[in-house]
Amino acid sequence: MRPIILSFIVMLSAISGWAQGITCHIEGTTTDSCTTRLYLVESGADIRTQSQVISIPVVEGRFHYTLQSDVMRYYELIPDNQYANGSMRPAYLIAENQTLLITMGGEDDKPIVKGTGKETMMMHRCIEELDARFNPLFEAADARMDSLEAILRKEVEGMDEAQRDAYWDDLSSDESKNPLASIYRQAEKDYAAILQDWRIATVKWLEKHPCLYGLSEMKSSLATYQARTAPLTPYYVSSYKHTYSNQYKGHPYHMSIQDALQSLELVPGNKYIDYEVTNSDGREVALSSLFTGKVIYIDLWASWCGPCRKHAKALIPLYEQYKEKGFQVIGIARESAEESMHKAVAKDGYPWVNLLELNDKHQIWLKNGINNAGGGGFLIDQEGTILSIYPEAEETEQILQDHLR
Numbered sequence: 001m002r003p004i005i006l007s008f009i010v011m012l013s014a015i016s017g018w019a020q021g022i023t024c025h026i027e028g029t030t031t032d033s034c035t036t037r038l039y040l041v042e043s044g045a046d047i048r049t050q051s052q053v054i055s056i057p058v059v060e061g062r063f064h065y066t067l068q069s070d071v072m073r074y075y076e077l078i079p080d081n082q083y084a085n086g087s088m089r090p091a092y093l094i095a096e097n098q099t100l101l102i103t104m105g106g107e108d109d110k111p112i113v114k115g116t117g118k119e120t121m122m123m124h125r126c127i128e129e130l131d132a133r134f135n136p137l138f139e140a141a142d143a144r145m146d147s148l149e150a151i152l153r154k155e156v157e158g159m160d161e162a163q164r165d166a167y168w169d170d171l172s173s174d175e176s177k178n179p180l181a182s183i184y185r186q187a188e189k190d191y192a193a194i195l196q197d198w199r200i201a202t203v204k205w206l207e208k209h210p211c212l213y214g215l216s217e218m219k220s221s222l223a224t225y226q227a228r229t230a231p232l233t234p235y236y237v238s239s240y241k242h243t244y245s246n247q248y249k250g251h252p253y254h255m256s257i258q259d260a261l262q263s264l265e266l267v268p269g270n271k272y273i274d275y276e277v278t279n280s281d282g283r284e285v286a287l288s289s290l291f292t293g294k295v296i297y298i299d300l301w302a303s304w305c306g307p308c309r310k311h312a313k314a315l316i317p318l319y320e321q322y323k324e325k326g327f328q329v330i331g332i333a334r335e336s337a338e339e340s341m342h343k344a345v346a347k348d349g350y351p352w353v354n355l356l357e358l359n360d361k362h363q364i365w366l367k368n369g370i371n372n373a374g375g376g377g378f379l380i381d382q383e384g385t386i387l388s389i390y391p392e393a394e395e396t397e398q399i400l401q402d403h404l405r
Contacts (some may be wrong), residue, residue, distance in 0.1 A: 263369030305374025
């Protein structure tokens with residue numbers, strides 16, 4: 001028994017720094033008179049799918065809140081008016097045992113977060129060191145772009161709207177004869193190269209200095225639909241496997257990252273994954289138990305996602321045409337209220353079964369690698385192999401014709 005007890009003590013010692021109950025006092029001011037409250041949400045979560053977003057009132061430009069958490073986590077503090085306008089400059093903070101002093105401003109003002117917690121200090125160190133290295137490069141690139149845009153504005157002076165539109169269309173064309181076009185494209189490429197270098201440098205810094213900020217960055221970056229093709233993904237994967245997988249043992253972010261890594265394998269030719277869903281009768285079941293040996297379209301959507309609903313409605317004629325030939329659609333709606341799904345289904349007329357993913361209960365969007373999207377989908381054959389990722393109706397019909405002869 002003694003070795004077991006000793007191992008348990010060592011494990012508790014290793015995790016005690018982050019796994020004990022957290023009390024983080026948040027207080028601050030905002031200079032934006034239009035901000036009436038702040039939304040506090042875990043970074044990477046979508047406010048539209050969370051029923052219990054923490055709402056902090058702002059009174060005469062001041063706010064305060066005491067955040068209780070089971071473990072240290074990474075949060076965003078979002079002004080309500082910026083969220084409503086869709087243009088946000090959140091304050092990023094780590095919930096650890098400390099008092100955070102935060103100064104918020106308008107959409108163009110970078111929030112200032114001050115704290116003395118170990119993880120907070122490490123996050124600020126990362127940001128400050130990389131800012132010192134890259135800000136001069138970004139500022140020079142911005143200056144070049146501003147100068148070029150000033151020249152372009154003079155070029156279109158006196159043109160009517162149609163002429164200006166034609167000018168900008170030509171400028172963005174690879175076949176443009178305008179000598180400024182190649183200069184403009186090169187300026188964009190130069191800026192993109194600096195941005196890519198900054199991102200890579202950030203990953204390398206975080207690998208050299210493991211911290212909760214780094215673990216959270218990997219969780220949020222690997223769980224997006226861009227991650228399958230993003231140039232930075234191999235850096236994150238390598239850094240996690242070689243460094244972070246051995247840090248913060250037992251932290252819930254590890255489970256999210258494992259789901260995200262698995263989602264990177266969701267490409268045509270590979271098997272689709274299985275996960276738990278809430279059935280239409282309220283029971284928790286495996287998604288695979290709802291398959292009937294047909295070609296399946298797993299349609300991930302949300303009532304608040306216009307493009308998702310338009311995409312789903314385009315599938316209705318195909319479903320009616322091919323349902324007797326072996327085609328099945330299973331819809332899963334990402335909602336914060338069950339009523340929202342039912343209203344959307346009734347309005348749009350989806351004739352197939354629709355399941356509810358309430359408040360990201362089963363983390364289905366994360367498991368499918370689309371955590372930052374309203375919707376997505378996978379077309380799967382009778383053996384569970386992925387045929388296509390979120391195909392439009394035309395592509396879906398062509399695939400059905402090939403597989404349901």
